[in-house]
Amino acid sequence: MASHQSLTDKLPSDFLWGFATASFQIEGSTDVDGRGKSIWDDFSKLPGKTLDGRDGDVATDSYNRWKEDLDLLTQYGVKSYRFSIAWSRIIPLGGRNDPVNEAGIQFYSNLIDALLERGIVPFVTLYHWDLPQALYERYGGWLSREIIDDYVNYAKICFERFGDRVKYWCVLTHNEPWCISILGHGRGVFAPGRSSDRTRSPEGDSSTEPWIVGHNLILAHAYACKLYREEFKAKQGGTIGITLNGDMALPYDDSPENITAAQHALDVAIGWFADPIYLGDYPAFLKEMLGDRLPRFTPEELAVVTGSSEFYGMNTYTTNLCKAGGDDEFQGKVEYTFTRPDGTQLGTQAHCAWLQDYPEGFRQLLNYLYKRYSKPIYVTENGFAVKDEHNMPVEQALADHDRVQYFKGNTAVILAAVKEDGVDIRSYFAWSLLDNFEWADGYITRFGLTYVDYETQKRYPKDSAKFYVQWFKEHTEVEEAPQPAEVPQQPQSVDLPSADGEAKQDSSSSSPTVEAAEPTTTVKRVANGDAAASKVCACIPTILTVLTHLYRHP
Known part of the structure; x- marks a missing residue:
């Protein structure tokens, strides 16, 4: 097929494609080389907090096997690799007056240098949920405004120590703040596990804490971006932004109440964070629903928040059909379903109950975000967990047909959105490079395009990896080498x-x-x-x- 395609059927040569990971999900070595505890270290060891009772102490052992992981990326021929830095490896106690861990600095320095030597662009996430435990114990973590200065200090150290060697560094501050706020401080299923449900947590207030945490996350992100622009951007030439999770919400049917319900779902899942950052205020529906439980920005803060992200970092996995009449504020008082009015399912069911394959919704979301926020879109996570893959023999797990179909549909959507819809999309990162520690699911749910045998730590490319790599080779323009200067000819x-x-x-x-x-x-x-x-x-x-x-x- 590739030989019959014109250049207009391809993504531009500077389009970044590759794989994404997160520090706590792959690194392991949680007590090695001066790393401090994160809130996930102890939380994942509590009974009932992970499906299989396992923790992240080993994960995929990537702290020790990072060169092997990079060799795998080289074998795949990727343009970029998205990874996160563990805050507690850089500053074990987390705070602005706490000592810096040089061993942690060296680990990520080596990783960045090795990526560049392989011609792979580092795409760095500064925070992927692994808050230093010391900051949670000191003042409640994201519940306190104290964390803003500590986070900005952490970001500054990363800019100072890594930015001089990263000439094309897309710096993301937070990953999926909705999950930090709702799952960590509302539903209580993610660390630190706070909730009003006393069967889950001895402390927490689900009616107020998630909105406070979300507010502080936005401010910490904004002030870190301000610092980067004022002190580093001119000399380092990077771009900085935030990654937001959010899935497309479609009305269950054409009724006015369900059309409104779908927009309310988007207002909470996406607009809660995106609207202040890109448009300058919280969505009207969110302010109406929460009243004085939703913190407000001062004019000075809003001036820093508005426009603080230079792109839209997009983590998305599925699409939900929305019905009016729910009472869950975290979903915008909307009921979610995958079942259409005629009884059929939206798409192929993944292992996790919240995910079905529906590429049409992915395309609609790309268009919605670009039209609403008018920023370049970097798709920073997109992936699928095959049902019951953890129970399959290796040979069967490698033949991951449903994951291949997922990426077949969504890569086609990327191309169509760019070429037909005019959406400015600049990256696509598959989640994930490896099967890994999947938070509350432990090691049961597998999102990797590379199979990991957790007993031996051996890596095996799945069929989805082969499809994914081949697709981008066939659908990305090849960068043309510059022509040499002509030498004037003499007799x-x-x-x-x-x-x-x-x-x-x-x-x-x-x-x-x-x-x-x-x-x-x-x-x-x-x-x-x-x-x-x-x-x-x-x-x-x-x-x-x-x-x-x-x-x-x-």
Whole structure:
């Protein structure tokens, strides 16, 4: 198929595609090299907090096997790799007056350098749910405004220590603040596990705490972005933004109340965070629903928040049909279903109850976000967990047909949204590179495009990885090498020594330099015995050497 496609059927050559991971889900080594505890360390060990009773102490052992993971990325030929930095590896106690852990700095420095050496663009998440435990014990973590200054300090250290070597660094501050707020401080199923439900947690107020946490997350993100723009952006040249989770909400039918319900679902799932950041205020429905339980920004804060993200980082997995009449504020008082009015299902059911495959909804969400917020979209997570894959023999798990179909549909949507709908999409990261610790699901739910045997830590590419890699090879334009400078021709030819034809990797750039010129280069020169002409001719090899160097290192 690829040979019959025109360039107009492909994504641009600078489109970033690859895989995503998160520190706590893959690294393991939770008590190694000075790392402090995160809130997930102890939480995942509490009885009943994970489906299989297992924790993240080992995960996929990527703290020790990171080179193996990068070799896998190289084998796949990806353009970019999205990973997160563990706050408690950088500052074990988390605070602005607490010591920095140089071993943690070195680990991520080595990872970033090794990515660049392989020509892979680092796409960095500063915070993926693993808050230092010390900050939670000190003042309640995200419940306190104290965390804003501590987070900005942590971000500053990352910018200072990693930014000088990352020339194309898309810096995300928070990942999925909805999950931190609702699942961690409302439903109580994620760390720190706070909830009004006393069967889940001895403390917490689900009616107020999630909205306070969300407010502080927005402020911490905004002030970290302000710092980056004021002190680092000019010299580092990166771009900074936030990743928001949110799935498309469609009305169950054409009734006015269900059409309104779908918009209310979007207001809470997405607009809660996106509207202040991109539009300058919380959605009207959210303010009406919550009243004075929703914190408000001061004019000074709103000036920092508005426009604080230079792109829209999009984590999405599924689509929900929405009915009016629910009482769950976390869903906008809307009922979710996958069952259509005619009784059919929206799509193929994943292992987790909240996920079905519906690429049409993905396309609608891309268009909705671009129209509403008018920012470039980076799809930072998208993936599928095959039903009962954890119970399958390895050979059966590798033949992950349902995951292949999921990516077949969603990659086609990316291309259609760019080429037909005019949506500015600049990346697509599959979740995930590896099967890993899937939070409250433990190791039961598998999202990886690479199978991990948790007993041996061996990695095996699934059929979905093979499809995914091949699709992007066929549907991404190849970056054309610049043409060499022309050397003016003179009457007589002289053969020069051959040039080295191997590509050289510039460690300060994410891309290898172009291949050198043909091994033998011929020039013409005058041979009339004139001394001046002879001096000029004698300079030509030197000139050509300089030109060849410039050609290799533009």
